[in-house]
Amino acid sequence: MQGLFITATDTDAGKTVITGAIAAALKARGINVGALKPLASGGTADDNGQLAAEDTNFLLKAAGLAEDQRTLVNFVCLQPALTPAVAARQDGVTIDMAAVISGCRYAGQHFDKTLVEGVGGMAAPLWEDYTVADLMAELGLPAIIVTRPYLGAINHTVLTAGYARQRGIEVAGIIINQWNEAQAGILEYSNIEYIERLTKLPVLGKFPLVPAISVAGARLEGLAELAERHLAVDRLLAAMEGQDK
Ligand SMILES: Nc1ncnc2c1ncn2[C@@H]1O[C@H](COP(=O)(O)OP(=O)(O)OP(=O)(O)O)[C@@H](O)[C@H]1O
Numbered sequence: 001m002q003g004l005f006i007t008a009t010d011t012d013a014g015k016t017v018i019t020g021a022i023a024a025a026l027k028a029r030g031i032n033v034g035a036l037k038p039l040a041s042g043g044t045a046d047d048n049g050q051l052a053a054e055d056t057n058f059l060l061k062a063a064g065l066a067e068d069q070r071t072l073v074n075f076v077c078l079q080p081a082l083t084p085a086v087a088a089r090q091d092g093v094t095i096d097m098a099a100v101i102s103g104c105r106y107a108g109q110h111f112d113k114t115l116v117e118g119v120g121g122m123a124a125p126l127w128e129d130y131t132v133a134d135l136m137a138e139l140g141l142p143a144i145i146v147t148r149p150y151l152g153a154i155n156h157t158v159l160t161a162g163y164a165r166q167r168g169i170e171v172a173g174i175i176i177n178q179w180n181e182a183q184a185g186i187l188e189y190s191n192i193e194y195i196e197r198l199t200k201l202p203v204l205g206k207f208p209l210v211p212a213i214s215v216a217g218a219r220l221e222g223l224a225e226l227a228e229r230h231l232a233v234d235r236l237l238a239a240m241e242g243q244d245k
């Protein structure tokens, strides 16, 4: 299975936007790409009473996949907007992590490149004591850490990279999301400088804040072009193919 696992410093950092942007760029390059959200919470019932999550809707659209491919990219969808282990307990649902892992592996055979979006950050519990980091280690894909330029980002990003290292998870690089070039100053540039210095990982892009993009509204506004312009797509591809070492 070739691809990337997209994690972040925290929930709302922009994992879905960045996973969607990379997927849209690969799709535009003619690559058979899948964008997975194996476990989602905060789902709402569709017309047939089936729970659907915003993240899955956005990723299906970004990768150019059809509605009937939803079960190929999302295996657990829970209603409470809580970390899956807690949302499942709340709803009296059992999460079968072995089934989630085999769902990811099956998708990995179906697509030439498979992007997997996590949940929250690396220590978020998916089921009982099984965390995002456990799933990352199990799948063995190189990881991308999504972060944002704000006060505190150095700390959160360095801790996340350190935890990945401790767990033996290879990190291909860091992507800064919601970059505002016009307003970037000492805080934003020193974030990048110190994140690279302390993690010894490359920043593989500064993705802009584009108000027209919306995960909730499934609005993808020029996502592929934005990815090509602001992300190191060739380096991301090389990482997927294990050529960046
Ligand atoms: N670059 C961007 N430009 C505009 N809006 C953005 C951008 N990045 C993220 N957002 C918005 O910020 C919110 C959080 O982004 P996103 O859903 O990608 O985060 P996440 O890390 O996937 O969160 P979760 O942990 O819930 O999966 C969303 O409403 C999204 O539309």
Ligand SMILES: [Mg+2]
Pocket: 015, 016, 017, 055, 117
């Ligand atoms: Mg998301």
